[in-house]
Amino acid sequence: xxxxxxxxxxxxxxxxxxxxxxxxxxxxxxxxxxxxxxxxxxxxxxxxxxxxxxxxxxxxxxxxxxxxxxxxxxxxxxxxxxxxxxxxxxxxxxxxxxxxxxxxxxxxxxxxxxxxxxxxxxxxxxxxxxxxxxxxxxxxxxxxxxxxxxxxxxxxxxxxxxxxxxxxxxxxxxxxxxxxxxxxxxxxxxxxxxxxxxxxxxxxxxxxxxxxxxxxxxxxxxxxxxxxxxxxxxxxxxxxxxxxxxxxxxxxxxxxxxxxxxxxxxxxxxxxxxxxxxxxxxxxxxxx
Numbered sequence: 001x002x003x004x005x006x007x008x009x010x011x012x013x014x015x016x017x018x019x020x021x022x023x024x025x026x027x028x029x030x031x032x033x034x035x036x037x038x039x040x041x042x043x044x045x046x047x048x049x050x051x052x053x054x055x056x057x058x059x060x061x062x063x064x065x066x067x068x069x070x071x072x073x074x075x076x077x078x079x080x081x082x083x084x085x086x087x088x089x090x091x092x093x094x095x096x097x098x099x100x101x102x103x104x105x106x107x108x109x110x111x112x113x114x115x116x117x118x119x120x121x122x123x124x125x126x127x128x129x130x131x132x133x134x135x136x137x138x139x140x141x142x143x144x145x146x147x148x149x150x151x152x153x154x155x156x157x158x159x160x161x162x163x164x165x166x167x168x169x170x171x172x173x174x175x176x177x178x179x180x181x182x183x184x185x186x187x188x189x190x191x192x193x194x195x196x197x198x199x200x201x202x203x204x205x206x207x208x209x210x211x212x213x214x215x216x217x218x219x220x221x222x223x224x225x226x227x228x229x230x231x232x233x234x235x236x237x238x239x240x241x242x243x244x245x246x247x248x249x250x251x252x253x254x255x256x257x258x259x260x261x262x263x264x265x266x267x268x269x270x271x272x273x274x275x276x277x278x279x280x281x282x283x284x285x286x287x288x
Contacts, residue, residue: 024164026065032188033186033187034049034183035048035183048071051170052068064102065089067087086285088101088288098110103267119131139160139196187199221285226261227256235257
């Protein structure tokens, strides 16, 4: 009986793994457009998030691709931010059927795992999802496997072979209040062809990091380093997560202040505010 069970198990495993795999095959023609909804302190910020492959590079003797991401339009309301940009590094293992995101040192995070089957748990960043079914669908003339799972309010979502996740790709695991996704995939394109979503979906010119308020306080953020220049008086630095909770604060009279935010905060999006008695500046940053 044990031998029969092992043979069946081996057969199922071989069948699952022998199915044809459609790789992502990252190159500089790849881009993704997501609708963007962020819930911050009771205010809804909405717009679009565009991601594209900029170049390839070597990290720890592995080939990664630099993915640049920017919010092209975000409606300003309350503490919402007009725009942000950032980048991360991804790679694909076509043998293991996985896509990884580099998170520092020798560490990676799995964004896509097509080894998983019905009943397995898909872990995307801080999110854990139960795969309730797997289908093979024809999308724009191409046959692709999809892992289906549910979010609380985001409804039925999927990981799509050769395309990515229908929510929060490539960041993974960033969710609003009540588990509502921040990023919902609208389209994916490569080599001038749309392979998923809206046919008229195109990437637009990048939006720079934008200050919400005109101020004498100058803010700059690059490679996790926040630099503040204020030539007038002492100021207070406060950092909030996307739920509106203050996670870091510091008061200083240093008129050329510099801080590595990754030393005090986990990876993710944050709102930075700096104010003195007369001025206030706000910046959206992504720590990686």
